[in-house]
Amino acid sequence: MLDEIVTRQCGALTRRQALECGLTDEAIRARLRNRWQRVLGSIYVAHNGPVGRDCLLWAAVLRAGDGAVLSYESAAEAVGLVDEQASPIHVTVPTERKVRRTPGIAIHRSNRVDAARHPIRLPPQTRVEETVVDLTQSCDRIGEAIGWITRACGRRLTRPERIASAIDARKKVRWRAELLAAVGDVATGAQSPLEVRYLRQVERAHGLPVGSRQYAVERSGGRSYDDVRYAEFGVVVELDGRVAHPDEACWRDLRRDNASVVGGRRVLRYGWADVAGQPCAVAAQVATVLRCAGWRGAPRRCGPSCMLTSP
Template identity: 65%
Template sequence: MLDQLCADQCGLVTRAQALACGMTVEAIRAQVRAGRWRPLLHAVYATFTGPVPRGSALWAAVLRAGPGAVLSHESAAELVGLLDEGTTLIHVSVPSSRRIAAIPGTVVHYSSRVAEARHPLRLPPQTRIEETVVDLTQTAASVEQALSVIARACGRRLTRPDRVAAALSARKRLRWRAELSAALDDVTVGAHSILELRYLRDVERAHGLPRASRQHTVVRRGGRRYDDVRYAQFGVVVELDGRAAHPDETRWRDMRRDNASVVDGRRVLRYGWADVVGQPCAVAAQVATVLRASGWRGAPRRCAPGCTVLVP
C-alpha cells in the first residue's frame, strides 16, 4: 500500500500517510538516517535519492499544504500546457477556513471555492482548467494580459468559451468582468490570441470593415493549415503574428503558408503586434484598400476624431 502511494505521488509520502500505512515514527526516522528517505518540506519525504523532478516538487507543495489543497494559478496552468514554461514559485490554493504556515518556494492562495474548483480526476490535485483560467485573469497585471490568458486557453483547445463563461459567472467578485465576457464572445467566433482580439476590436469592428471568418481550415496535399482572418468573398487573407522574433523554421512555415494562399488566388496581408496595436487605423486603411480593390462595395469609417482612415 505504501509503495503504491509513493508511486502515485511521484515518490513522495507524508508522515501522516506513512503512519496510516502502518509505519511507526521510529521506522520513519530510521529510513531518514539510512539515507533512503529525505525530508523535502516539513513532514513530507522523498523516498528516492538524486535530483528532485518537477512533478515531485509540485506534489511536495500540495502535500505540505494539507487537506483540501490543490495546485492552482500558474502551477495548474503548467500541468495542462497553458504555460510553455513552469514558474519558479509553486502556487497552491487551500480552503479559506484554514490557515497554514509559510511554505518555502510556494505561494499560498486562500479560497472558499477550492472544493468546487478542484478537478475530479487529475493528479496531483489541481484546479479545473476553466477555474485556472479565471484565477490567472484575476492575478494578471493588466486587462490585456487577462484577455490573453482566455485567448490562449481556448486557442490551444484546452477548454471552451462557454466553460470559461460558467466559471466567470460563479465568481461573486471579479475584476474586468465586462471585458472578459466580451472577449469570450470574440473567442467564440475564432479570435484565438490577444493579437487577433485586438485586430477584431480595433481594426475590423472599429472601422466598419466586413466581418471575416477566423481560423479557417485549408486542406491541401501537404496537410492542413489555418488562416487567421479570411475575407473569403473577396479573396483576402490577413495573417497576424504576435511574436517579436521568428526562428528560421517558423519563418519558412509562414512563407509556405503565404505562398500557398497566393497560389490559391488569395491576397495575403501580414501584420504584427506593433502594427495592430500601434497603428490600427493605418492597418484598417490598408486592409480596406485591398478589400475595395477586390470587390468590396462598402466603405471604412473613422473610429474616432483624428482617425487616419480615408472615408470615400
C-alpha cells in the same frame, strides 16, 4: 498500500500516511537514514535520488494539507497552459485553513476550493477555466489577462463557454465585462490578443466585412490555417504577434503566404505595432484591398480622431 500511495503521489508522502500504513517512528527514521529524504518541511520522498518536478508539485500540495490544490501558475504548468516551471509553487487552500509558511510555496485562500477543484486530475489542482480566471486576476493589465484566455482556448485546454461560466460563478471579478467580451471574441475564432485587437479595433470599429477566423486550408504541405479570411473576396489577413520568428516558423509562414498567392488570394500581414499602433491605417489598407476584390461597402471612421480616409 504504502507502495500504492508512493506510486500515485510520484514518490512523495506525509508522515501521517506512513504511520497509517503501519510504519513506526523508528521505521521512518531508519528509512530517512538510508533510503528516504525530507523535502518541504515534513514531507518525505521515498527514494534518495533527484526529486522530480511531479514529485515536488505533489509535495507542495501535501505540505499545504487537506483540501489543498495546485493553482495559478502551478496549475497552468500541470495542465500545459505554460511551458515553464512556476516558482514558487502556487497552492490554494480553504479560507479558514492555517498553513505553516514554507519557502518555495505561495499560499492562496479561497472559499471556492471544492467547486474549483478538477474532479480527476492529479496532483489535486484547479480546473483549467478556474486557473485561467485566477491568472487574469493576478495581471496588471487587461491585455495580459485576455492573453490567458486566448492561450487556454488556442491550446484547446478548455472552451470559451466554460471560462464564461467560471467568471459568472464569482461574485468579484476585475474587468468582468471586458473578460466576458474577450471570451465572446475568442468564441468567434480569435486565438491571440493580437487577433482580438484586430477584430475589435480594425474590423468592427471600421465597419469592415466579417472575416472567418482560423480558416482551415488543405495545401500540398498539409493543413494550415489562415488567421482571418475574407473568402468571398479572396483576401487573407495574417496576424503575427511574435517579436521575432524562429527560422522554421519564418519559412512556414512564407510557404503559407506563397501558397495563398499562387491560389489567387491577396495576403496582408500585420504585426502588433501595426494593429495596436495604427489600427485606422490598417483598416484603410484592408478596405482598399477588399474593394479592389469586389467589396461594395465602405469603411467608416471609428471616432472623431480616426485617421482613416475612404479608399
